[in-house]
Amino acid sequence: MGTEATTQRRTGHRPVRRMAGVVVVAALCLVAAPGTAGATPTNPSDEQIGAARQQQDTAAQQVGALSAELATAQAEVDAARARSAIALDTFQAEQAEYEVAQAAADAAAATADDAAAELATARTAIAAFARQSYQQGSTSPTLEALTTADGPAQMLERAALLEAAGAHQGDVVVEVSAAEERARTAETAAHATLAEAATLKQEAEDALAAAGELEAGARAQASGLAARQATLEQELAQAQQALLGLEGARAAAEQYAAQQVTAERAAAAERAAAERATAERATAERTPAPTRSLVSAPQSGTSAGTGDSSAVETAISAARRHLGTIYSWGGGSLNGPSMGWGVDAGIVGFDCSGLTRYAYAQAGISIPRNSRAQYAALPKVSRSELQRGDLVFWATNTNSPATIHHVAIYLGGGQILEAPQSGSVLRVTSMRWSGFIGGTRPTA
Structure with a gap:
């Protein structure tokens, strides 16, 4: 964060x-x-x-x-x-x-x-x-x-x-x-x-x-x-x-x-x-001025020359449709963005787990509402086993799932799709490994 x-x-x-x-x-x-006219600096x-x-x-x-x-x-x-x-x-x-x-x-x-x-x-x-x-x-x-x-x-x-x-x-x-x-x-x-x-x-x-x-x-x-x-x-x-x-x-x-x-x-x-020129004209004989041939330099030019499971893709597509939607603390339902809670009451959007739950609901897969419950309920995958569509989780103590505070969708290639935090919007960004506690696979 x-x-x-x-x-x-x-x-x-x-x-x-x-x-x-x-x-x-x-x-x-x-x-x-x-020679430009003006006052002395x-x-x-x-x-x-x-x-x-x-x-x-x-x-x-x-x-x-x-x-x-x-x-x-x-x-x-x-x-x-x-x-x-x-x-x-x-x-x-x-x-x-x-x-x-x-x-x-x-x-x-x-x-x-x-x-x-x-x-x-x-x-x-x-x-x-x-x-x-x-x-x-x-x-x-x-x-x-x-x-x-x-x-x-x-x-x-x-x-x-x-x-x-x-x-x-x-x-x-x-x-x-x-x-x-x-x-x-x-x-x-x-x-x-x-x-x-x-x-x-x-x-x-x-x-x-x-x-x-x-x-x-x-x-x-x-x-x-x-x-x-x-x-x-x-x-x-x-x-x-x-x-x-x-x-x-x-x-x-x-x-x-x-x-x-x-x-x-x-x-x-x-x-x-x-x-000097005046003196020379007066004392020297006038001789024809040498001519010079002007040779134009050849011009050169260059021309610029002119490059996965259906459920996973359904869930990712559903989440991508809301890129740019504002983060709302406690927001997100099975049907899309919703009113947030507490400090974000009245703001329509998603929080992190609201987004992941919504995305997989569109693929017909039901997962819990909050991030800790999602981590506890779904099959676990390690960092080396991560695949496109897996959920990735962060915690303040990577030895304690009770401290999980964030979840995102792994897109593969070191990219994630997330609802990051208040004041931000849904985005695609680079995977962060600091605080990473593990992944889960909703489609397993």
Whole structure:
């Protein structure tokens, strides 16, 4: 993840050097053509140039002194991004567990509703029996006691007092007792499952919040690092420009003076030649001027002369269609780019594992959502066994799959296709072996 920032740091001074060349050339152009009219260039003093050189050296020393600090800070940013990716991976796994638990809780609640309905039906039946007994003059206090029992056990105890009422009465009592027991069991199971789902949901939300804090911190750290680097490099560029401007002005003044001397010498030589010619014409005989034949040089010319499994290709083609799509933290579904989570809520795109899952879904191959689960679930391949279409993984500790934080699609030839990190887009880039923990083969 630090490759781009490191490259930028190493090449950050090139614009300064190009600017330096422009300053020198512009200064020299002031006197490039002898005889050009204009004011005499101002020649800076040694003190001015010395002060500008000291200012440039001081700025360069500050940039140099900051190099080690910048390297350490960049490593901290990279580590923070890895921790953020691992935390997001944890959230995605816990979110999947919550969704399974919520489905089970919904099923348990439905079972409880069915059991309650059965109990209501059974109680209606016993109430009808009680009304019939009353109408026939056969009610008794024991029957009333039965209908007001607190539970199955008490009802069974009271039911023994009603044996004289006949077999039908006993069947109704048993049915009510069983219905109450089923309703109580179903309700208990529903409460337990809902509680488990609520716990998993809270764990997932906590994981998302933690991941969001890590990602926001990494982004802030990266932004601060870039700002410090840009400020110092701007100061260095300004100091270099000031020095080169003065040096260019001195060079222009010195060149102007040299041109003046040359012009004076040329004028003197012309005058001397004219005087000699006049004297020669007066004392020597006129002779025909020799002729010269002009021979045109032959022109030469040159003419410029004028160079795998279907599932794998389907998955790679699906991923390639989204090259340039913005990275979205937690984004990507089976159907394509989707809204991200946390700090990227509202941004439609892919994260690393969202991209690989989507790509292989288009080839009819189902793989887990998060990168650690993808690594755990799929057949492993070593570095020497990597083939086009394999998934490649990176970890902060290459001996611990629990620290996996990134996954990409291996294209072969040392190339990968990836959703790299926040602020970037889907791209094809060179394979990075630092932090590589292994590969998997979804098509195996």
